[in-house]
Amino acid sequence: MAGHSKWANIQHRKGRQDKARSKLFSKLSKDIAIAAKVGGPDPDMNPRLRLAVNNARGQSMPKDNIRRAIDKGAGGNSADYEDILYEGFGPGGIGFIIECLTDNTNRSAMEVRTALSKNGGNMGETGSVTFMFDQVGKIEYPLDKVDEDTVMEAAIEAGAEDVEHDEETEDQWDECEPVHTIWTARGDLGAVSAGMGRVFGEAKSINLVWKPRNKVNAPDKIGQIARIVEALGDLDDVQNVYHNLEMSNAAMATHEAED
Numbered sequence: 001m002a003g004h005s006k007w008a009n010i011q012h013r014k015g016r017q018d019k020a021r022s023k024l025f026s027k028l029s030k031d032i033a034i035a036a037k038v039g040g041p042d043p044d045m046n047p048r049l050r051l052a053v054n055n056a057r058g059q060s061m062p063k064d065n066i067r068r069a070i071d072k073g074a075g076g077n078s079a080d081y082e083d084i085l086y087e088g089f090g091p092g093g094i095g096f097i098i099e100c101l102t103d104n105t106n107r108s109a110m111e112v113r114t115a116l117s118k119n120g121g122n123m124g125e126t127g128s129v130t131f132m133f134d135q136v137g138k139i140e141y142p143l144d145k146v147d148e149d150t151v152m153e154a155a156i157e158a159g160a161e162d163v164e165h166d167e168e169t170e171d172q173w174d175e176c177e178p179v180h181t182i183w184t185a186r187g188d189l190g191a192v193s194a195g196m197g198r199v200f201g202e203a204k205s206i207n208l209v210w211k212p213r214n215k216v217n218a219p220d221k222i223g224q225i226a227r228i229v230e231a232l233g234d235l236d237d238v239q240n241v242y243h244n245l246e247m248s249n250a251a252m253a254t255h256e257a258e259d
């Protein structure tokens with residue numbers, strides 16, 4: 001029975017990971033297609049497309065998938081999407097920022113509102129959550145690619161604001177590759193990522209993200225917040241979800257013990 005239980009757990013974990021990977025590839029393909037549609041199919045002449053392609057490569061997206069997404073966008077076959085940001089709250093006043101890329105804002109708003117309300121949360125007014133976050137640049141390199149001191153020196157030289165060396169990535173309920181995280185000011189992301197790239201090559205990811213100014217320590221809310229993150233992540237229009245719940249090892253241990 002124990003062996004069967006372990007097998008079931010492995011299969012369940014693999015299923016979750018495959019689902020997350022499929023969702024990630026769909027998001028990356030949409031980013032690439034839209035960038036190619038707006039700025040043309042040449043990454044050397046289109047910074048947005050270059051960033052999207054680099055992120056796709058960093059996530060081991062197949063070259064054929066990348067090429068199809070570029071061709072789709074350049075051929076004008078992709079829908080007219082717009083970026084939209086929603087704000088909301090989870091149990092315990094945990095703040096959420098939800099980034100969407102959508103061709104139907106009414107549908108996106110309804111789906112986001114439903115995902116929040118069905119899991120104990122609610123939509124917020126514009127500006128009700130963003131003041132608790134800063135939009136900053138985030139660059140990731142695999143932890144085993146280079147040592148901490150070398151990353152730190154290169155980041156300082158490139159003009160980064162901070163570096164973290166994560167044994168396990170925060171804000172993830174699934175297993176993730178540990179990374180060096182390089183933080184930059186919003187306007188410095190391009191210059192810092194270029195400087196890091198000259199030293200280490202392509203990053204795992206390069207993005208503008210919403211970083212909480214202060215995190216809320218509420219270990220009893222982790223399960224509920226996890227359900228909201230999962231529900232939002234399942235929506236096709238949702239690109240990124242950010243929250244300000246503290247995801248420390250101690251808090252996660254408490255959550256796992258309760259489960």
